[in-house]
Amino acid sequence: MTDADTRTGATGAIGVTSAIGTAEPGRADDGLRERVEALVVIATGRVVSADDLRGAGGSLVEAGVNSIAYINLLEALERLYGVELDTERDPEALATVDGIVRLVRAAGRGGDGTPA
Incomplete structure (x- = not known):
């Protein structure tokens, strides 16, 4: 991802995973849910917020996630x-x-990406 991509909010899968970092071991489903929400926000270039997701009942489409962000x-x-x-x-x-x-x-994955 270039500086121009960062400024315009453009992102790809690599940018998304590097921006989210690694999870803390032992986090509960709420922590995993928050991390997934954060991934959605980043994948959409911050067009969709965590509040948008919650307001849409967690539905990606209703929150405004487009096909490229998906x-x-x-x-x-x-x-x-x-x-x-x-x-x-x-x-x-x-x-x-x-x-x-x-x-x-x-799939047996914990919040940190390792087998649960």
Whole structure:
């Protein structure tokens, strides 16, 4: 990501994961939920806020996440948590923050990206 990308809010999966850093070991689902929300905010170039997500009941579409931001989010989640996300197999789960948290947990990944 270049300085111009940072100024304009442009981001890719690498920018998303490097901006979010590593999680603290032992965080509960609420911590994982907050981290997923933060990834959404960064993946959208801060167009969608955590408050937008909460106001939309966690729905990515209702909060305003577009298709490019969605792809950035999925790539970041796969890199950060080492999970394989399949939009055809799990479309409903990948449509909400809580669904994403459940998939990450079901894959046996903790908040720090290591096996739970």
